[in-house]
Amino acid sequence: MNNRLGCVLAILLAITCNISVNGEDPYLFHEWKVTYGTLSPLGVPQKIILINGQFPGPRINGTSNNNVVVNVFNQLDEPLLFTWSGIQQRKNSWQEGTLxxxxxxxxxTNFTYRFxxxxxxxxxxxYPTTSMxxxxxxFGGISVLSRALIPVPFETPEADHMVLVGDWYTKSHTELKRLLDSGRALGRPQGIVINGKSGKGDGKDEPMFTVTPGKTYRFRICNVGLKDSINVRMQGHTLKLVEIxxxxxxQNVYESLDIHLGQCFSVLVTANQEPKDYFLVASTRFTKDSHVATATIRYANGKGPASPELPKAPEGWAWSLNQFRSFRWNLTASAARPNPQGSYHYGQINITRTIKLVTSAGQVDGKLRYALNGVSHVDPTTPIKLAEYYGAGDKVFKYDLIKDEYEPSPGQAGQDKITLAPNVVNATYRNFVEIVIENHGKSVQSWHLSGHSFFAVGIEPGRWTPERRRNYNLLDAVSRNTIQVYPKSFAVIMTTFDNAGLWNLRSNSLERNYLGHQLYFSVLSPNKSIKDEYNMPDNDxxxxxVKDMPKPTPYKAN
Incomplete structure (x- = not known):
């Protein structure tokens, strides 16, 4: 056999079998065909986005340090992007999948993501980030397991289930887009779906999960909804929280958990009750008219339907705030790294910058918009990241349109003048920053920072002042990527901007996000080195x- 041909075949075999090449970590390959289909999540036929014919889409299962390759064939009638919410993508914001x-x-056409x-x-x-x-x-789930050498602080469960739950509209995404483009709000969702379905709770639904008596199961629960916080509980069972x-x-034990937009929790549930059916119950929180959905959990060889009496959700957001305060980082557990996470003493690091973001809503030319420090983000036709890389940023956007210390007009909180523009904050590489988000509105908000995990050090009622720092949790706040902000309250996160690239801070509410509640942190590598940030992929x-501009000189490993 020709030596060159033999090498090529060996490499192809290694790739096909997910075997590492040249010492690289394993590769996981996925091919997605994204199409429309007709389904009835709430009993009303509507156009649904399917991935390989599935709703929700296929789950990505991997292990820490795996390389993931997703070849997306866009068979919709509109442009499309996907983002990988919570996947940090070190040095690689090229794969972030936002506009x-x-x-x-x-x-x-198709495009291949590699991260x-x-x-x-x-x-x-x-989930898709384009349009509505x-x-x-x-959308679909992603689960990343620890490597075999890294101990996990609980016994391996009998099975690992993904639960994607969220509120749902029966209007099509194009109808919802027309509402927002016309200046109107979306209004209330029509129900809740759990893994694409909404159980009737009448004992006639097919079981979504089956359990064996005496065994323990892991449920990864993510709120993939559009507008509302969700409370999740399991009839007759408790939830042991093990990961956020x-x-x-x-590992505290809860009767129910409030899971806000964009958040993902892992709980352990032991099948230790009478063998029969039980309901997993999800309901909207902080709304006048609560929607409820159920999924049936069936004990193997069990007898009897689930009780029609559903456990009730708690009331008020004070209960929810107290639950947030009960979440603690397990400082004795190892993580993806061999060293214990508790060795990172974030509370002893000096803050180099404080950014206070005040959320507001208002009218611009008679249309509803949402803003941060008076700026409502709009996506330019040239992506910000590309404009930066090609040295054409000054033709597309301006840095730092907002100030770090913003105060709304006295007596006019949330009603200041709103400017429409790309909202880009220039951040210094490796600075340790404190970000305050003040919610002057009447509804709960939820925020996500891409590219980084942050320490959720505090949520409190009222306005933020420097004196509030004495109430921060500076020891064992959970390192995560989302934070909720209750009405007339503020939340504080701390993070190190140690991941060079362009990273999105966004509202997890689709309506708010679409109408401007987001910004980008530009974290530039001062050395322009691939040690800090990868070059633009050849397939970008x-x-x-920038479409017809000459490609810039690539970064080097200096």
Whole structure:
């Protein structure tokens, strides 16, 4: 056999079998065909985004440090992008999949995402970021396990289940987009779906999960909804919390859990009750009219339907705030890295910058918009990341339109003038920052920071002042990527901007996100070195003003 041909075949065999090549970590390959289909999640036929014919989409299962390759064939009639919520993508914001980072995949074409779940464990999910596609589906779960040499602080469960739960509209995503584009709000969702279905709770639904008496199961529960916080409980069973968004937690036991938009929790449930059917119950929180959905859990060889009497959700957001305060990082557990996570004493690091973000809503030209410090983000036709890389940023956006210390006009909180523009904050590489988010509104908000995990050090009622720092949890706050902010309250997170690239801070509410509740942190490598950030991939899509520009000189490993 020709030596060159033999080498090629060996490499192809290694790739096909997920065998590492040249000492690399294993590769996981996925091919997705993204299409429309007709389903009835709430009993009303509607157009749904399917991935390989599935809703929700296929689950990505991996292990810490795996390389993930996803070849997406866009068979919709609109451009498309996916983001991998919570996957940090070290040095690789090229794969982030937001309109600030990437040109969307045109209809009838394909694009291959390549990223590594570097030093990560935990529960995450993916979803489309273009237009209002998330309201039509296209989401799915991501689970990342610890490597075999890294101990986990609980026994291996009998099975590992993904539960994707969220509120749902019966209007199509195009109808919802028209509402927002016309200046109107979306209004209330029509129900809740659990893994794409909404059980009737009448004992006639097919079981979603089957358990064996005496065995313990892991349920990874993510709120993939559009507007509302969700409370989750399991009839007759308790929930032992073991992980939040990539961090092992102190293993408190709960009757129910509030899971806010974009958040993912892992719980252990032991099948220790009378063998019969039970309901997993999900209901909206902090709404006047609560929606409820159920999923049936069946004991193997059990007899009898689930009780029609459903456990009730708690009331009020004070209960929810107290539950947040009970979440603690497990400082004795190892994580994806061999060293204990508790060795990172974040409370002893000097803060180099405080950024206070005040959320607001208002009208611009008679249309509803949401803003951070008076700026409502709009995506330019040339992605911000590409404009930076090609040295054309000044033609596309301006840095630092907002101030770090913003105060709304006296007596006019949330009603200041709103400016429409790309909202880009220039962040210094490796600075340790404190970010305060103040919610002056009447509803609970939820926020996600891409590219980083942060320490959720505090949530309190009222306005933030420096004196509030004495109430921070500076010892064992959970390292995570989402944070909720209750009405007339603030939340504080701390993080190190040690991941060079362009990273999105966004509302997990689809309506708020679409209408401007987001910004980008530009974290530039001062050395322009691939040790800090990867070069633009050869397959990256080009659009806008950079489409015909000469490609910049690549970064070097200096």
């Amino acid at each position: 600030g980072n990437n040109c969307p995949i045109p209809p009838g 590594q779940v570097k030093d990560q464990i935990g529960s995450y999910y993916y 596609h998330r309201a039509a589906g296209g 968004e990539g961090s092992h937690t102190v 899509l080009l659009c806008g003003i």
